[in-house]
Amino acid sequence: MVQTYSKMTTSGFIRCRIVKGCFRKLLFCPQAEFNDKPDSLFFNDGVRRIDYILVYEDEEKKKEKEQYVTVNEDQRRIRKASLMKMGMELEATRSVIDEKLMFVKIHMPWDMLCTYAEVLHIKVPIQPNDLSSRPSPWNFLSCITKKFYPDEELISKETEFFTAPFEKDRLEYFYIKDQDMFFTPSMRSRMAFYILSRAPYEIRGKTKKFGITKLLDGGVYKAAYPLHDCRFNVPSKEEGCPNERYLLYQEWAHPKSFYKMQPLDLIRKYYGEKIGIYFAWLGFYTIMLTLAAVVGLGCFIYGYKTQETSTWSKEVCDPDIGGQIVMCPQCDKDCKYWRLNSTCEASKKLCIFDNFGTLVFAVFMSIWVTLFLEFWKRYQAELEYEWDTVEFLEQEEPSRPEYEAKCIYERKNPVTGVKEKVPYTECGRCMRVSIGIGTVLFWILLILASIVAITVYRLAAFFAFSTRLRNEELEGLEPLKEYVTPQMATSVTASLISFVVIMILNILYERLPRTKTDYENSLTLKMFLFQFVNYYSSCFYIAFAKGKAVGFPGQPVYLLGKYRNEECDPGGCLIELTTQLSIIMGGKAIWNNIQEVLLPWVKNVLFRYCKSMPSNSGLPRWEQDYQLQPISKLGLFYEYLEMVIQFGFVTLFVASFPLAPVLALVNNLFEIRVDAWKITTQFRRMVPEKAQHIGAWQPILQGVAILAVATNAMIIAFTSDMIPRLVYYWSFSVYPYGDSDNHTMAGYINSSLSIFNISDFPEQSRPLSSSYNMATCRYRDFRYPPGHYRQYEYNVRYWHVIAAKMAFIIVVEHVVYFTKFILSYVIPDVPYTVKEQIKREKYLTQVILHETNLKLVTKRIKVYKCIRVV
Secondary structure, eight states: OHHHHHHSOHHHHHHOOOOOHHHHHHTSOOBOOOOSOTTOOBOTTSSSBOOEEEEEEOHHHHOTTOOSOOHHHHHHHHHHHHHHHHTOEEEEEEOSSOTTEEEEEEEOOHHHHHHHHHHTTOEEEEEEOOSOOOOOTTGGGHHHHGGGSOOTTTSOOOOOEEEEEOOGGGGGGSOOSOHHHHSOHHHHHHHHHHHHTTOEEEEETTEEEEOHHHHHHTTSOSEEEOOOSSOSSSOOOSTTOOOHHHHHIIIIISGGGTTSOOOHHHHHHHHOHHHHHHHHHHHHHHHHHHHHHHHHHHHHHHHHHHTTTOHHHHHHHOTTTTTTOEEOOSSSTTOOOEEGGGGHHHHHHHHHHSSHHHHHHHHHHHHHHHHHHHHHHHHHHHHHHHTTOTTOOGGGSOBOHHHHHTOOEEEEOTTTOOEEEESSOHHHHHHHHHHHHHHHHHHHHHHHHHHHHHHHHHHHHHHHHHHHHTOTTOOSOGGGTTTOOHHHHHHHHHHHHHHHHHHHHHHHHHHOOOBHHHHHHHHHHHHHHHHHHHHHHHHHHHHHTTTTSOEETTEEOEETTTEEOOOOBTTBSHHHHHHHHHHHHHHHHHHHHHHHHHHHHHHHHHHHHHTTOOOGGGSOHHHHHHTSBOOOTTTTHHHHHHHHHHHHHHHHSGGGOTTHHHHHHHHHHHHHHHHHHIIIIIBOOOOOOOOSSOTTHHHHHHHHHHHHHHHHHHIIIIISSHHHHHHIIIIITBTTTOSBSSOOOTTHHHHHEEEEEGGGOOTTTOOSOOSSOOSEEEEESOBOOTTSTTTTSBOHHHHHHHHHHHHHHHHHHHHHHHHHHHHHHHSOSSOHHHHHHHHHHHHHHHHHHHHHHHHHHHHHHHHHHHHHHO
8 A cells, every 4th residue: 555655646636636435545644553652763663763753633533524635635645645755654643632633753764864865965984083082181180070071871972983975875885883873863854854845745737835844834734843762851661762862851951960061962963063063152152251250250359349449439429529519410400409429329339340450351351252262163173073064065055945945037057057946036136135124224223213212211311310319308218319329210220121122122023045054144144233233222322422422511412402411420421331231131131041941831831731631651752742842943043142142242341341251151051051951851852953163153253352342442441431530640640730749549530520600501401499509510521610711612631531542442452453363363273183183084085985986997897808708
C-alpha cells in the first residue's frame, strides 16, 4: 500500500474530490496505535527514528456526515504524497487524549540523509584531530576552576575531529563508526525541515505552492517540530537515549547551576550552531562585564566616600553660603524664589556620579569595549572552527521558501550569466525599499513626537512642583522637602512616563531578502534603528539639549512659544540623566524577565488546564512536546535586540552612571539561566540552524562602540559640571581672576552663578509674590552682572569654559580612538592555533579528494586496457 501511494502523482490528488471505501485508506499514510512507550523516539517498529512531527486536526471526526474532502485534507494528502515520493517514510498516530488530533511521524532513510547532507554541505568527521593541544599556563588552577564547569561525568568532553563537507560517493573516507548515529538528531531534523519547507501542497497548472510555514499559518497543520529526546527533569528509560535535554537542564538551566560555565558544545549539538553562538556571545559578554562592573563599582564607592568632602557641595549646603543665595524662579509668575541650600541632598548625590573617578571610568569603558569586541572576534573564530562554520558562506545557505515562492520574474545573473528567477523587478524592489524606509521614518517621527510631548509634560510638571514643593506653608512634606526637589520630582515622574511610552511603542512596532540571514539582517537594521531612537532619544535630550538654550531670567527661551524651556539643577543635568538611565535599565530588565519567565509558563499551564491534560508521564514523547510553546518565527532576534540595547546603555551613557555595568551584570546572570530554562523546559525543540557568527549585530556593536567614545566625552564636557570646575580651579581661583594664592575650589559656587536684577523681569514672567526682601537673584550661567556696560552678555569665563570643553572632547576622542586602533591592530582576529588547525584540515581534505580522483582515473585506465586487449 505504501509503495502504491508513493508512486502516485500529486496531480491525481487534486482531481480527486470524492473519496470512498478503500481508496480513501490509500490516500492516508500508514496508521499505528500508541505502543505505550512514552519515552520512545522511534516508529512502532522500534527501528526507524522519528526525525520530525506534523500535527493536524482530523476534519472527519468533526464532520462525520459529510461525504466530501475539505481543502485542508486535499493539501495534506498532496503533501504526504510529495514527501513519500521524495523518499520519506511516514507513520500516523492518533492522539491519546484528543481523538481529533493526528500526529504524523517522519523518518528519513539512510540514502535520503546522504543525499540531503550533500545538498546542505553538512560537514562530518574524516579523522580525529591529531594536533596536540598546547598546555594552558593556568592548568595549576584547574582544581579550583573545576567547580565552575559542568560535571565531566555527566557531560564528557567530545572528541575533536577534522571535518569535510559530506559527499555521497566517498563514504569510505568519512569516519563512520555507526551508520545510525553518523548523522546526529540535530542534523537529521535540519534536513527534514529543509524538505518540509520545499515539499509542494498544491499544484495548479504551472503554479506550485510549497512550504510548511503557510500550511501552519492557514491551519492545515496545527504544529511542526522536531522531538526533544526526553523529559527535562526525568531521564529517558529507553536504552541508548543520550538524555541531552535532561543533562542541559541539570547542568545549565537549573537554578542551582547558576555559577557554572555553559556546556556550549552540548548546546550546539542539541540546538544547533545558531543557538550555541548566541549563548556563547551572551556568556562572553557577561564575563567581560565582570571587569567593567568591578571598576564601575569602585568608581561609585569612591564618589560615595568623597561626597561629604566635596568643596562645592559643602558650599551649597552651608547656611552661610548656599543658605544666603536666593535663586531666580525657573518658571514664570507662579514659581517662587528659592534658596540654593534646598538642593543640598541633590548636590551630595550628584557628587557620587560627577567626580574625577567618572572621567577615568569613561575612558576605561572606551578601552573596555574595544577589548570586548576584539577578544570576542578571537573567541568567535575558535568556535567557528570547532563547530565547522569557518567556510559557511551564503551559497551554502538555502534560500528561504517564502523567497522561492515569490520568484516569478526572470533576470540574468551578472556573475554566472545564467537566467534565474527573482521575486520582483528593479522597479518593484525600489518600491519595497521606499515603503520600508517610509515606515521606519514614520515610527521615528512618532517617537520624536512622544519626546516633545514628554518635554511639554516636564515643563508643566516642573511648574506645578515648583509652586508646591518649595512653598514653605505646605504641610505634610516637611520630612521629604530636603530630598524631593522640583527637579527630582519632575525627573522621576517623567522617566517613568518615558519608560511606559517606550514599552508601548515597542509593542506597537513589533506587531506591525533572499536567504534567511539576509532577511534577518534587514530586519535587524530596521528594528535596531527604531529601538535606538525609542530607548535613547530621551537620554540624548537630557544629556545634550536640556538646559542648553534657556536664556536668562530677563529673556527666557520658550518652547512652542508658550512653555519656558526647563533648566538644569545648579549642579547640572547629570543627576537627571542618571535617574533616567536607572529607571529605564531597571524597569526594562524587570519587565523582560517577567515576560520571559511567566508568559510561557502561564500559557503552558492554561493549555493543560483547558484541555484537561493528564500527567506527562503516560503520554508519548510527541504529545508531550505538543503541549509546549512553539518557537517564535524570529527565534533569537528579540534576545539579541534586548542585549544590544543594554550594551548601548552600558557604553553610550556610562559617564553618567558607573553602576550601569553592575546592573547589566546582575541582569545577564539571570538572563542566561532564564533563557536556558525557557528553551529547555517551556518551548518545543528548535530546528537546528547553521550560523557562522552573530550576523548584523556585530557591525551594530562596533558602531555603538565608536559612538560611545563621542557621547561620553560630550557628557563629561556638556552635561557634567567637571570642566567648569577644572577651569575655575586652574584659572579663576588664582590671580588675575581670583583672590587666592593657591589653586582651590573655595568660592566656586558663588562664581558659577550670575546675578540678575529682579526689576529687569519682563511683565509676562515676573513672579507674583516674594517672601524674600532682596533686589537681585542668582541663576546658573556665566554672564556680566547688571550695571555692567555689557550686562547679561556672556563673560570671559564663559568662553574659557567653552574652549576647555571643545579641547577636552578633541583630546579625549583622539587619544581613545588611537588606543582603540592600536589594540585592534595588535590583537589578531584569529588565534594562531586555530589557523594551524584550519590549514591541517584543508590539507587532509585535499589529500582525500586527490586520492579519490587518482583511484577513479586508475580504475578507468585498467578498464580501457582490458577493452583494448579483448
